Amino acid sequence: MTKILLIDGYNVINRIPELQPSLDGGLEIARSRLALQILTWSQTHPAIECVIVFDGDLQYAGGRDKRLAGIRCIFSRTSHGGDDEIIRFVRGFKGRTSDITVVSDDNNVRNNCRAHGASVQPSSYIMTGKSRQAGGRVKVPADGKCLSKKAAAEIDKELRKKFGL
Numbered sequence: 001m002t003k004i005l006l007i008d009g010y011n012v013i014n015r016i017p018e019l020q021p022s023l024d025g026g027l028e029i030a031r032s033r034l035a036l037q038i039l040t041w042s043q044t045h046p047a048i049e050c051v052i053v054f055d056g057d058l059q060y061a062g063g064r065d066k067r068l069a070g071i072r073c074i075f076s077r078t079s080h081g082g083d084d085e086i087i088r089f090v091r092g093f094k095g096r097t098s099d100i101t102v103v104s105d106d107n108n109v110r111n112n113c114r115a116h117g118a119s120v121q122p123s124s125y126i127m128t129g130k131s132r133q134a135g136g137r138v139k140v141p142a143d144g145k146c147l148s149k150k151a152a153a154e155i156d157k158e159l160r161k162k163f164g165l
Contacts, residue, residue, distance in 0.1 A: 002049050002095075005042075006118070007126065008086055008104035009034060009054040009073070015105050015123035035068035036155050041126045042071070048101075053089070055082040069158055087112045101125075 013019045013030050022033040031054065038050045049072070056076040066073045076085040083106060090100055090113045097117030103125050104110055110120045 002099070003047060004093075004100045005038075005045070005048050005050045005126075006086060006089060006100055006102045006113075007034075007038060007050065007052045008082065008102070008106060008109055008123075009052045010082065011104050011106050011109070012123040012126065016127065018127070031073070032068055032158060033155060035071045035073065036158060037126055038071045039069045040154070051089075053082050053086050083109050087116070090116045090118045 009031065013023065013034050016037075019030065019033055019037065022030040031052075034052060038052060042048065042050045052068075052071060052073045054073060054075050056078055066075065074085060074089070076082045086102060086104070086109050090097055090102065093100060098119065100113075100118040102109065102113040102118050102120045103123060104113075104120065105123050114120050
């Protein structure tokens with residue numbers, strides 16, 4: 001049986017200091033940066049399938065799936081419907097819901113998913129290495145450099161490929 005990490009996409013982007021600046025470049029860049037962070041996390045947890053859920057928008061509404069950096073992304077059927085999509089995913093899961101871990105800081109998502117048997121973690125759960133402190137808080141270095149050189153290079157490579165540079 002596969003274990004699943006289900007990520008509340010925009011909630012996590014807005015809660016992780018390292019990802020917030022990517023919003024300045026637009027939602028697509030922010031989604032790509034989150035996907036790359038999840039890819040990094042998944043490399044140390046290979047037995048877990050990662051799925052990011054985003055609110056639908058004009059381009060991706062309708063419950064469409066897309067892959068970013070190899071990570072499965074689900075877009076809700078409607079704008080601002082990502083929370084309902086996460087809860088629906090957990091409620092309708094055919095396996096043991098205890099095999100699902102939901103990453104979100106949204107109380108509605110956390111409480112509903114927990115009620116359906118999933119475990120929940122804060123947004124900081126996806127951060128790896130030294131940037132993650134005990135207690136679920138994310139440490140932001142004083143110099144503002146929050147990504148490792150390797151992670152930054154992976155992001156740059158992915159963005160160059162996406163924009164044809």
